[in-house]
Amino acid sequence: MKEIFPGVFADQTRLFTVNAIPGERVYGERLVENGGVELRQWDYYRSKLAAAIKNGLAQLPIKPGSVVLYLGAAEGTTVSHVADIIGEEGIVIGVDVSERVMRKFIILCERRQNIIPIIADADRPWTYKEYFTGKKISVLYQDVSQKNQALIFLKNAEYFLKEGSYGLLAIKAKSISQEKTAEEIFSEEVAKLNE
Template sequence: MSGFRQLFNGIFLVNGRICTKNLVQGINVYGERLFSENGSEYREWVPFRSKLAAAVKKNLKTVPINNAAKVLYLGIAEGTTASHVSDIIGNDGLIVGIDISEKTMRKLLGICEQRKNIIPIIADANQPDRYVESLEHIKFDIIFQDVSQKNQVDILRKNAEIFLKPNGFALLALKAKSISSTSNVKNIFEVQEIELKKHFKIIERVNLEPFEKDHMFYVLQKL
């Protein structure tokens, strides 16, 4: 098939555009284009709208999200990236999305009505003890984190200790300027990586320029 190839599990390149196979046919989420190929429908995954798509566009080599995976999504917001992860994991998978903003949750609830593999929880990702009972001791294959708080690495550590399976993976979109608005960005990443290495193996890192300014995307594995 000309113009079609698989990049990762559930992630495809269709006519030069990163796409996922649409779990809810005929319906897009954020105005993205839909494509038909070989009898299936695909949704364009726009790198300027999603940090994971930006990382893939920047030649990320590792995307450890499989069909039927359980994903804890910290900072799910309106669900743009989560909707594509929903495509990848399929109906046998699960996304539990944590976000503190009631405003963004209202948009997400509309997506959850169509995508039954996403469960939203209004909570502060910095306080996992507040939602641990809601998750009934689920152990997740993957934690995806995209939060704009100063202690981003500590938030990931706390959640990984409680919820992430042994040797499970974490995908971290680290925003330097949320950690310090005055420090050198390169130095910020170096310091944060020292902390990350205490709890995770850094499998891969990708700078998200020009899609996101002052962001590094990490693929991590729990030690």
């Protein structure tokens, strides 16, 4: 087992984070013991961030102590691993527009004290900006299944990113178009970001 980024571990095939609440699973993942510490397997078929790491992501700006604004929290599969990585000194604010997924997410927030839920539309950042007065966001992470993903990301970047902060955008190609190839969609979204 090797620590490939602070708080992220890997063996030959699998990824793990240190379980903030030993003995508790979030989505049925495997728990393993490593040198007296309990790790939770991070399923890269269920988390785009884990898939990016598995595929050789060069830098992971989400670190112990980070303040993360996470758009598209859903039931908290990936957020739970982000919460493991940032630890007690960090905080992850999870935004989702769906009350249905938020019901489950709120239960996760009650168990893990470094996660804060906000029910809001990420396309309208001005509706939740008041919660961030005086807070410096170190990382904006977005995974919303919407047609205008890059524009939503840019709007939030304008409100919340400061000099030295990072933005990570997971693009769900099939939410943008069923006809175009994933490669075409990615290059169009990257062009919007470059602009």
